[in-house]
Amino acid sequence: MEYLKAVLNSDKNKEITNLKKLIQTGKKLNKNIKKYEIELNKYNKEKATTPIKIIKRKTKTNTIKKVSKNKITSSSKYTIESVESRNNMVIIDFKTKISKSYVKFMEKKVNNAYQDIYDIKGNFKDAYPTKLKINGVKQIVIKQEDKNTLRILFEDNYNLKTIYFLVNDKRLILKVLDIKNSNSKSTSTKNTKVTYRPGLNKVVVLDAGHGGKDPGGIGPRKRYEKIVVFKVTKYLESYLKKRGYKVYLTRNKDKFIKVRNRTVLANKKKADIFISIHANAIGKAKAHKLKGIETFFLSPARSERAKRVAAKENGSDVREMSSSTKRAFLESLNRPRITASHKLSIDIQRNMLFNARKLYKDTVDGGVREGPFWVLVGAQMPSVLIELGYITHPEESRRLYTKKYQKALAEGIANGIDSYFLKNP
Ligand SMILES: [Zn+2]
Structure with missing residues (x-):
């Protein structure tokens, strides 16, 4: 919980401290802490680069699924330019500068499903009934909750963990931390290799x-x-x-x-x-x-x-x-x-x-x-x-x-x- 709090407050130092703690206690309890180690490694790497570069690196696998690049009515004060999913992230680009106060996070348990809900101050024309896809997550739904609130809902049968980053005051990244099926990464790479041939039909x-x-x-x-x-x-x-x-x-x-x-x-x-x-x-x-x-x-x-x-x-x-x-x-x-x-x-x-x-x-x-x-x-x-x-x-x-x-x-x-x-x- 300390870790998640740090994540939600975008306090990177605290995130790293808590990740280290999780790894330490995990080791003592003989638990699988590999995912946390991976996460910690990523932060260490991210420190050295600019956020934009991080994104570029992650798009290397060809699982990009653009949901929309459509322009939105400029009358809205909190206009969202685009929403898309890449690898284990949902990326939301705003037209205007935003701050942390634009994001509200909630966790819910509905029957057997766990939900991470992000309410984002903003208006996105193509929000409903769009579904995004991240390998290993049961479903991700975006919808316009009300005129100025975009809701992004992650749902799965296990207690999924998501975090968010703010990049350059214009881009929000919601990231799924530890996808339960640890094989999902390698499977998705395999799928990409098998199904993706740029020359097909050209x-x-x-x-x-x-x-x-x-x-x-x-x-x-x-x-x-x-x-x-x-x-x-x-x-x-x-x-x-x-x-x-x-x-x-x-x-x-x-x-x-x-x-x-x-x-x-x-x-x-x-x-x-x-x-x-x-x-x-x-x-x-x-x-x-x-x-x-x-x-x-x-x-x-x-x-x-x-x-x-x-x-x-x-x-x-x-x-x-x-x-x-x-x-x-x-x-x-x-x-x-x-x-x-x-x-x-x-x-x-x-x-x-x-x-x-x-x-x-x-x-x-x-x-x-x-x-x-x-x-x-x-x-x-x-x-x-x-x-x-x-x-x-x-x-x-x-x-x-x-x-x-x-x-x-x-x-x-x-x-x-x-x-x-x-x-x-
Ligand atoms: Zn010639």
């Missing part, structure tokens, strides 16, 4: 750049861009298929395809994302200097660097583009798609680089860039263009021609795609 169109009469960039020892990008595309295809994605290729052999026809397939297949794969090139004067991985997404922005790369990748048939194609270019650019493409670029670039550096620490990060790439024009989905490296750089082109490096890059791209769909299902 359609990806891969576009290996150039082909046929168009070799793309040419490096030393007649290393061709069109060959490298095709190899990586094929590895990527097999990795993605293994992970449950539906994958289509714009070319499945060494064949010339017009730039403007490359997105046609993606639209026809209603792809979720479109990925065009290339290798960079630069004139002899700079060939020894320039190397590294870059990921581009389509935007009207025209930095010098993006202009140069775009000019190269836009290809030989760019002059054929009619004014209607150019109109399509402008029409295809809407803000949400640019944002999604940007996010996808970041995930791909990061993972590709990570994998590349496992083999070659000196791999250069060319970063994520935006530019006017015709090959991405008309794609009605988030789309990116990857430059795997410089085919003109003596050492990088050598690496690009090895199976080991091609596979590493392909796996990195696949991981980036997974990561993107994890965050943007």
Whole structure:
């Protein structure tokens, strides 16, 4: 009881003291005190980090269940922005600053059920009849008790323990302390692994750049861009298929395809994302200097660097583009798609680089860039263009021609795609 009191008063020092006491007496009585030890450890860790970081760490398992992010009538004085459950917590975000006085706690025993009830000063539009889920807890119900009171009720057949924290004066975290079924944690992780595949039902169109009469960039020892990008595309295809994605290729052999026809397939297949794969090139004067991985997404922005790369990748048939194609270019650019493409670029670039550096620490990060790439024009989905490296750089082109490096890059791209769909299902 001392411990719970400390918890409810948000007195961390007292919480820790009481946890230590519980552990000590528990040891003497030969009781199972593991849960308290775990709890104490968490506090010790939490001390060292900011509250936001704690939350981020806990969201690593994919059990997030968003209940609502809907906006609420701004007329209410105590507006709640969102309520959701993550792992063993219920998280309530307020629109305005709050204090401890916003929370009232009650314990009840109804027949065989134990209840922890939190009455929170606030108004949440989607409160009733919403049920939240935390593994190991029989039920959690949120409802608007009256106009300015949101009730969160935890119920189970054992005496459950819950606590709350206030984070940054805007977020309330209600946490279930010791879930009775000690196996529940491992079961939930297992479930996640079995049931969660980000690639399920996702359609990806891969576009290996150039082909046929168009070799793309040419490096030393007649290393061709069109060959490298095709190899990586094929590895990527097999990795993605293994992970449950539906994958289509714009070319499945060494064949010339017009730039403007490359997105046609993606639209026809209603792809979720479109990925065009290339290798960079630069004139002899700079060939020894320039190397590294870059990921581009389509935007009207025209930095010098993006202009140069775009000019190269836009290809030989760019002059054929009619004014209607150019109109399509402008029409295809809407803000949400640019944002999604940007996010996808970041995930791909990061993972590709990570994998590349496992083999070659000196791999250069060319970063994520935006530019006017015709090959991405008309794609009605988030789309990116990857430059795997410089085919003109003596050492990088050598690496690009090895199976080991091609596979590493392909796996990195696949991981980036997974990561993107994890965050943007
Ligand atoms: Zn290219």
